[in-house]
Amino acid sequence: MKTLIIVAHPKLIESGTQKFLKTSLTKMEDVTWHVLDVTQPHFDVAAEQALLQKHDRIIFQFPLYWYSAPAVLKQWEDEVLNRNFVYGTQRALAKKELGIVVSTGDPQRGFVAGGDEQFTLSELLRPYQALANKAGMTYLPPFSIFQFAYLTETAKQRLVIDYQQYITNAEFQNFHGRELWFEDQLKQKLADSPDSQKLTQILTAIQDNREDLEELGWTLSMIKDDEDE
Amino acid sequence: MDTNEWVEAQLKELSKMSKQYEDRAFYLALLDLVEEQQKRLIQSQGEVDGRTWNPSKW
Numbered sequence: 001m002k003t004l005i006i007v008a009h010p011k012l013i014e015s016g017t018q019k020f021l022k023t024s025l026t027k028m029e030d031v032t033w034h035v036l037d038v039t040q041p042h043f044d045v046a047a048e049q050a051l052l053q054k055h056d057r058i059i060f061q062f063p064l065y066w067y068s069a070p071a072v073l074k075q076w077e078d079e080v081l082n083r084n085f086v087y088g089t090q091r092a093l094a095k096k097e098l099g100i101v102v103s104t105g106d107p108q109r110g111f112v113a114g115g116d117e118q119f120t121l122s123e124l125l126r127p128y129q130a131l132a133n134k135a136g137m138t139y140l141p142p143f144s145i146f147q148f149a150y151l152t153e154t155a156k157q158r159l160v161i162d163y164q165q166y167i168t169n170a171e172f173q174n175f176h177g178r179e180l181w182f183e184d185q186l187k188q189k190l191a192d193s194p195d196s197q198k199l200t201q202i203l204t205a206i207q208d209n210r211e212d213l214e215e216l217g218w219t220l221s222m223i224k225d226d227e228d229e
Numbered sequence: 230m231d232t233n234e235w236v237e238a239q240l241k242e243l244s245k246m247s248k249q250y251e252d253r254a255f256y257l258a259l260l261d262l263v264e265e266q267q268k269r270l271i272q273s274q275g276e277v278d279g280r281t282w283n284p285s286k287w
Contacts, residue, residue, distance in 0.1 A: 027251065157244075160251060161258035175265070182262055185255065198239060205236045206259075209266040216273035223280045 001170045002030045004055035005101075008062040008073035010038050015063070017103045017148040024160045028168050036072045048080040053092055058137075059167065060128060061101040067117075067124045077131070086135045094136035099166060100125055103145040140166075141173070179210045236263055 005025075009015055012035060025031050034051065036043075052058060062069040085092050102121060110116035111124075121144050122129075132139035143166045151159065171177020186203045190196050230238075237260060244256035 024251070154257065157254035157257050160254040178262065182259055202236050202239060205232050206263065209270065213266065213269055213273060216270070216277060219277055220273060223277065227280070
């Protein structure tokens with residue numbers, strides 16, 4: 001699976017969050033980090049469309065500006081996502097995935113009915129869900145980062161891995177898919193680690209746990225089928 | 230010490246001692262995963278036992 005991250009941030013160099021996210025992906029394969037240049041008057045439509053076509057999972061990544069994306073993303077959408085490409089004869093984005101990585105300086109507790117912001121992020125990001133629908137894409141649950149600067153060290157570490165999975169794990173939404181992703185990552189680390197013997201034992205234990213869980217899952221589903229009869 | 234306790238101890242150490250930040254993050258998250266596996270194994274085994282012990286089927 002190839003992932004394209006379209007980064008829309010008018011002050012990218014000043015953003016600690018974006019720098020952190022970019023660094024998180026240093027060792028990840030099949031990821032393209034594509035920054036929208038806010039200084040150019042127009043986008044090269046053919047080049048942008050070609051880039052989209054080469055990838056399977058498309059990510060819009062931006063800080064929340066007045067409950068929406070920075071203007072450069074809307075400009076990119078308006079210029080690049082023309083009718084034929086999206087839902088006319090080409091339908092070039094059909095069957096791809098659309099994900100949103102959104103950061104905000106406001107606390108998570110405000111994004112709820114009755115809270116300071118009144119609306120959930122899923123509600124506020126609805127235009128992207130509509131776009132995915134029109135394009136025949138699968139819309140992924142948004143990946144949100146609240147108050148990055150206030151996160152504890154361990155919360156930041158967990159963010160690295162959650163973000164890596166949102167970007168590179170085809171099955172990040174279920175536990176079994178996450179188990180397999182960790183096994184793959186561990187196998188890659190094995191190759192050039194001085195602790196390879198220890199890591200092999202860890203890998204074996206994790207695989208055994210996963211297989212035991214799979215077996216218990218099958219047993220349970222057989223018992224439930226039997227109860228239904 | 231059973232296998233999973235040994236694994237958890239190793240991951241705790243790796244999550245503190247690894248040189249690269251990204252590796253420390255990885256082992257911390259892997260420790261979370263192993264703990265979740267343990268929880269699910271106990272819950273699933275309990276559910277199998279509970280559903281097998283079904284007096285209405287006697």
